[in-house]
Amino acid sequence: MLAIAVLASILGGVASTPLPSSGSPLATDLNPYPTKPRITFKEDGTFKLTVFSDLHFGENPWDSWGPEHDQSSVKLMNTILGDEKPDYAVINGDLITGENTFKENATTLIDQIVAPFINANVPFSTTQGNHDNQPNITHEEEILREQSLTELSYTRMAPPGVGGDHGPGNYWVPVYRNAYDQSPVLILWFFDSRGGWKTSTEFVPDWVDASVAGWIQSETQSMESAWGPASQRGAVAFVHIPPDIAKPLQDNLDSTKSPGDNEDVLGDGSTQNPNDSTFWDALNLNVPNLHAVISGHDHGNNWCARDTNKNVVFCFNKHSGYGGYTRGWAHGVRNLLFTSPDPTAGVKTWIREEDGTVKASITLDSNYV
Numbered sequence: 001m002l003a004i005a006v007l008a009s010i011l012g013g014v015a016s017t018p019l020p021s022s023g024s025p026l027a028t029d030l031n032p033y034p035t036k037p038r039i040t041f042k043e044d045g046t047f048k049l050t051v052f053s054d055l056h057f058g059e060n061p062w063d064s065w066g067p068e069h070d071q072s073s074v075k076l077m078n079t080i081l082g083d084e085k086p087d088y089a090v091i092n093g094d095l096i097t098g099e100n101t102f103k104e105n106a107t108t109l110i111d112q113i114v115a116p117f118i119n120a121n122v123p124f125s126t127t128q129g130n131h132d133n134q135p136n137i138t139h140e141e142e143i144l145r146e147q148s149l150t151e152l153s154y155t156r157m158a159p160p161g162v163g164g165d166h167g168p169g170n171y172w173v174p175v176y177r178n179a180y181d182q183s184p185v186l187i188l189w190f191f192d193s194r195g196g197w198k199t200s201t202e203f204v205p206d207w208v209d210a211s212v213a214g215w216i217q218s219e220t221q222s223m224e225s226a227w228g229p230a231s232q233r234g235a236v237a238f239v240h241i242p243p244d245i246a247k248p249l250q251d252n253l254d255s256t257k258s259p260g261d262n263e264d265v266l267g268d269g270s271t272q273n274p275n276d277s278t279f280w281d282a283l284n285l286n287v288p289n290l291h292a293v294i295s296g297h298d299h300g301n302n303w304c305a306r307d308t309n310k311n312v313v314f315c316f317n318k319h320s321g322y323g324g325y326t327r328g329w330a331h332g333v334r335n336l337l338f339t340s341p342d343p344t345a346g347v348k349t350w351i352r353e354e355d356g357t358v359k360a361s362i363t364l365d366s367n368y369v
């Protein structure tokens, strides 16, 4: 009991409150997934994450090429999940090309999208993109459908009022060293950059809503009181539309430090805009050891670069889906390999194409500039 009290005071938690034998949740019970298995590092101390993005299911359902593309995307997901055997997977937005869907059955495309994760038994979660908000589909509808299909989905929605209209997909997933640990060593953050159309004439703002800033602050405060200082945890963030700071990064790109395709020039609509600064400032202020912020949206780019202003690395995904615009680029994923549960240890990342080709390998650590 003394040891527990000492530990609690070190962690800055509820030092003077005795631990109840059961019932009443303490701040130390901060686990958004009480009924699901904990996501953990492997016994060897590594954790591998595979990121799909821009699948764009459901294009031209009245034609044959759209459904054929979807079958090719399913095959790609099966192949890559089978080969890579990740500990966790992410789909980073634009799951569906909502402009082409029918009101009555749009979400059934989600069934096809989650099937490969169920077959491979890989836990996963998603962000939604601008094509996932259209008159016949919304982010919320996609998330509810996904949650109803499989326990492997860790996707959640922020409380009402957080994320703005049409932007519910803000949440975090804890990753533990061992399944019995009280405190995670890594937090996966997911943000909703909204975008798309509410009706045929009314668009949805395409940046993370300013209300997410206060939510980040209160969530990180809860984490500190439950688990101790934020410096004890690593982090990585996913958001479909790149933050506004991606634009100036492209202007100064060095192809040795930032290997990978750079074929989409970032203009209006390619990134969020300066309205994302409330969110961006709160993320960088409250989340230390942030290894990278990862986005899709621009299918022709898959480089990483460090933003020296906030001292944070931004990375593009790799366009995975056979749907969505392309100029003949190979399809693939971005992998992240956490080499140690140490929250400051370097993270390896690379692009894996469908045929197994590996490209643009780098290590994100303090030497990465």
Ligand SMILES: *[C@@H]1O[C@H](CO)[C@@H](O)[C@H](O)[C@H]1NC(C)=O
Residues within 6 Å of the ligand: 099, 100, 101, 102, 103, 104, 135, 136
């Ligand atoms: C939306 O769904 C309705 C009902 O299926 C359909 O008539 C319409 O063409 C779809 N697309 C758009 C953009 O409204």
Ligand SMILES: *[C@@H]1O[C@H](CO)[C@@H](O)[C@H](O)[C@H]1NC(C)=O
Residues within 6 Å of the ligand: 061, 102, 104, 105, 108, 109
């Ligand atoms: C959705 O319904 C439309 C007609 O209402 C049909 O043409 C289409 O094949 C259906 N799509 C799916 C994915 O079930």
Ligand SMILES: *[C@@H]1O[C@H](CO)[C@@H](O)[C@H](O)[C@H]1NC(C)=O
Residues within 6 Å of the ligand: 273, 274, 275
């Ligand atoms: C930023 O948000 C304001 C208010 O929502 C809007 O009027 C303005 O156009 C936005 N800026 C950009 C660049 O979209």
